[in-house]
Amino acid sequence: xxxxxxxxxxxxxxxxxxxxxxxxxxxxxxxxxxxxxxxxxxxxxxxxxxxxxxxxxxxxxxxxxxxxxxxxxxxxxxxxxxxxxxxxxxxxxxxxxxxxxxxxxxxxxxxxxxxxxxxxxxxxxxxxxxxxxxxxxxxxxxxxxxxxxxxxxxxxxxxxxxxxxxxxxxxxxxxxxxxxxxxxxxxxxxxxxxxxxxxxxxxxxxxxxxxxxxxxxxxxxxxxxxxxxxxxxxxxxxxxxxxxxxxxxxxxxxxxxxxxxxxxxxxxxxxxxxxxxxxxxxxxxxxxxxxxxxxxxxxxxxxxxx
Amino acid sequence: xxxxxxxxxxxxxxxxxxxxxxxxxxxxxxxxxxxxxxxxxxxxxxxxxxxxxxxxxxxxxxxxxxxxxxxxxxxxxxxxxxxxxxxxxxxxxxxxxxxxxxxxxxxxxxxxxxxxxxxxxxxxxxxxxxxxxxxxxxxxxxxxxxxxxxxxxxxxxxxxxxxxxxxxxxxxxxxxxxxxxxxxxxxxxxxxxxxxxxxxxxxxxxxxxxxxxxxxxxxxxxxxxxxxxxxxxxxxxxxxxxxxxxxxxxxxxxxxxxxxxxxxxxxxxxxxxxxxxxxxxxxxxxxxxxxxxxxxxxxxxxxxxxxxxxxxxxxxxxxxxxxxxxxxxxxxxxxxxxxxxxxxxxxxxxxxxxxxxxxxxxxxxxxxxxxxxxxxxxxxxxxxxxxxxxxxxxxxxxxxxxxxxxxxxxxxxxxxxxxxxxxxxxxxxxxx
Numbered sequence: 018x019x020x021x022x023x024x025x026x027x028x029x030x031x032x033x034x035x036x037x038x039x040x041x042x043x044x045x046x047x048x049x050x051x052x053x054x055x056x057x058x059x060x061x062x063x064x065x066x067x068x069x070x071x072x073x074x075x076x077x078x079x080x081x082x083x084x085x086x087x088x089x090x091x092x093x094x095x096x097x098x099x100x101x102x103x104x105x106x107x108x109x110x111x112x113x114x115x116x117x118x119x120x121x122x123x124x125x126x127x128x129x130x131x132x133x134x135x136x137x138x139x140x141x142x143x144x145x146x147x148x149x150x151x152x153x154x155x156x157x158x159x160x161x162x163x164x165x166x167x168x169x170x171x172x173x174x175x176x177x178x179x180x181x182x183x184x185x186x187x188x189x190x191x192x193x194x195x196x197x198x199x200x201x202x203x204x205x206x207x208x209x210x211x212x213x214x215x216x217x218x219x220x221x222x223x224x225x226x227x228x229x230x231x232x233x234x235x236x237x238x239x240x241x242x243x244x245x246x247x248x249x250x251x252x253x254x255x256x257x258x259x260x261x262x263x264x265x266x267x268x269x270x271x272x273x274x275x276x277x278x279x280x281x282x283x284x285x286x287x288x289x290x291x292x293x294x295x296x297x298x299x300x301x302x303x304x305x306x307x308x309x310x311x312x313x314x315x316x317x318x319x320x321x322x323x
Numbered sequence: 324x325x326x327x328x329x330x331x332x333x334x335x336x337x338x339x340x341x342x343x344x345x346x347x348x349x350x351x352x353x354x355x356x357x358x359x360x361x362x363x364x365x366x367x368x369x370x371x372x373x374x375x376x377x378x379x380x381x382x383x384x385x386x387x388x389x390x391x392x393x394x395x396x397x398x399x400x401x402x403x404x405x406x407x408x409x410x411x412x413x414x415x416x417x418x419x420x421x422x423x424x425x426x427x428x429x430x431x432x433x434x435x436x437x438x439x440x441x442x443x444x445x446x447x448x449x450x451x452x453x454x455x456x457x458x459x460x461x462x463x464x465x466x467x468x469x470x471x472x473x474x475x476x477x478x479x480x481x482x483x484x485x486x487x488x489x490x491x492x493x494x495x496x497x498x499x500x501x502x503x504x505x506x507x508x509x510x511x512x513x514x515x516x517x518x519x520x521x522x523x524x525x526x527x528x529x530x531x532x533x534x535x536x537x538x539x540x541x542x543x544x545x546x547x548x549x550x551x552x553x554x555x556x557x558x559x560x561x562x563x564x565x566x567x568x569x570x571x572x573x574x575x576x577x578x579x580x581x582x583x584x585x586x587x588x589x590x591x592x593x594x595x596x597x598x599x600x601x602x603x604x605x606x607x608x609x610x611x612x613x614x615x616x617x618x619x620x621x622x623x624x625x626x627x628x629x630x631x632x633x634x635x636x637x638x639x640x641x642x643x644x645x646x647x648x649x650x651x652x653x654x655x656x657x658x659x660x661x662x663x664x665x666x667x668x669x670x671x672x673x674x675x676x677x678x679x680x681x682x683x684x685x686x687x688x689x690x691x692x693x694x695x696x697x698x699x700x701x702x703x704x705x706x707x708x709x710x711x712x713x714x715x716x717x718x719x720x721x722x723x724x725x726x727x728x729x730x731x732x733x734x735x736x737x738x739x740x741x742x743x744x745x746x747x748x749x750x751x752x753x754x755x
Contacts, residue, residue: 082436161588181585273727291716293437
């Protein structure tokens with residue numbers, strides 16, 4: 018009442034409220050994360066976008082170097098580069114194998130781990146261990162399994178493939194997809210477990226009263242009950258797949274054999290870090306980000322349509 | 324909604340302009356030092372293998388004792404996937420030390436392009452000192468502008484190391500084994516795999532890394548051509564008859580399963596999975612007491628007298644970096660560490676060959692006491708470097724990809740792959 022009578026404070030407060038909302042203190046709470054996000058994600062992304070339009074390379078501070086504006090030529094070069102095209106096909110092959118396998122295995126395992134199993138806590142931890150183990154150590158084990166003289170070929174004997182797993186341009190990428198699926202599984206199992214525990218028990222009990230079996234309950238209650246997590250898992254697995262680097266770098270000797278497991282991020286590393294073509298590498302990154310965002314949007318649209 | 328997007332667009336544009344202002348400014352402070360006489364404390368990096376650390380520490384201690392006003396701090400080069408990546412990142416950050424005793428010649432054109440290196444010709448006695456110490460071989464280390472952006476320091480001339488025990492088991496002579504011609508080498512390789520109890524005759528890494536040709540194709544190419552570089556005068560040399568002969572030789576080894584096309588996880592020669600290896604004199608200290616070894620020059624198509632065979636240098640240079648302010652001290656310390664005495668210590672402690680003329684005459688006592696190094700010292704006088712050309716790493720990666728496709732994995736004909744790679748490389752090394 019008093020404020021309304023004086024006029025000015027009321028107008029000032031209204032303007033403040035329209036700018037910052039009713040609880041401006043909220044901005045202080047989110048500020049650390051906004052700064053983190055801005056400094057470590059948004060700023061580098063914009064820098065990458067900027068340098069993708071230049072013949073850019075990293076130079077010493079103060080060095081007088083020529084890094085001319087080249088417009089879209091980095092993008093046209095990337096899109097017509099046969100190595101980049103091959104790397105995109107490779108990663109598409111990876112995603113086609115990895116994403117469905119991830120969804121299927123993590124959901125089934127989560128459902129099993131959600132049941133009253135003996136040693137349930139042990140199994141939950143066991144599936145999570147690969148996810149938190151350093152990739153380099155994990156890959157050492159898979160090398161031992163799948164190398165020419167490894168355990169798998171030892172067991173298969175004369176049935177072992179020739180050329181062997183990691184030097185076969187047909188088998189190298191599926192093996193990498195398998196390794197990544199196995200390594201990431203624990204994380205997705207946790208997501209599904211959380212979702213499963215939110216499905217009311219009454220639904221299962223009602224279904225049992227109606228005579229539903231295990232499969233019918235799984236199909237009619239469990240899968241719809243975790244659909245929002247399935248969307249998340251598909252999107253995250255797609256993003257992880259598109260950023261594939263460590264496995265082809267270590268497992269198949271830098272994208273081998275003969276480029277059969279080359280990934281776009283590995284190519285970015287070669288171009289930007291090893292060969293000093295940061296502008297070109299940035300263009301690969303931008304193209305990749307656009308493709309991943311598009312695929313994720315389509316995934317979300319398709320999976321959430323129902 | 325439209326207003327929100329307008330705001331977002333406005334903020335994004337402002338940020339891009341801000342970024343352009345930040346990273347587009349090259350004229351700021353901290354630029355390359357220009358006073359070649361400035362003295363004072365400096366920092367250096369040396370390699371992190373135990374022998375070179377010992378040498379590096381000894382050099383720093385000896386220098387610091389006599390130069391209280393020009394103290395040197397020595398550190399091992401920070402760990403990374405490769406020294407080149409660490410140095411490249413450090414140049415960008417502006418925190419390189421004054422000197423790095425582990426600069427790869429293949430990376431020099433890139434470091435130079437980054438504005439990270441000081442031309443040693445800046446010093447009045449720079450070029451003459453290098454040429455007096457290294458002789459004619461120094462010319463290979465000049466950049467395209469005719470200047471020295473690196474000091475040729477030490478070489479590990481590569482030769483064929485072989486396991487005498489495996490050769491004996493296969494019924495092959497252990498002294499002067501038949502490894503001089505391609506036909507001899509192939510026949511020996513077959514015998515070794517059939518009777519020597521090894522999985523491979525020789526096991527060079529088949530991975531896609533740009534530097535792998537230095538330890539399979541390139542030494543044999545240099546030998547076959549009598550000392551040519553991969554590219555000379557801007558023209559690729561590897562797609563000619565000699566290059567194709569070398570490639571066909573390796574292709575035969577791969578096709579006959581005498582050389583595996585899968586990388587060995589470990590050291591195949593030390594583990595006695597391979598009978599031979601292409602290595603430099605560093606290997607003597609590593610394998611010396613564990614394996615009864617011999618060393619011969621790399622093979623050529625029809626054989627050549629050992630004294631005529633050239634090989635890859637596997638050289639490391641000393642780079643002086645532009646973030647250095649006390650250039651005078653850096654140059655004095657560089658000369659101190661490449662003096663006759665310091666080079667002698669390097670040879671004694673590491674077994675690696677200083678880039679000096681006439682090594683055996685300069686250090687007769689050492690080679691009398693260590694005759695096993697003499698063949699490498701002789702070979703060190705006939706070494707060839709990687710070409711000092713723009714886009715050097717990209718050039719090697721292009722070559723490696725063509726070699727992998729045609730020689731290691733037989734996906735394309737060798738002549739076709741090499742011709743395509745040569746056309747691309749010709750454009751690349753012209754700087755376009």
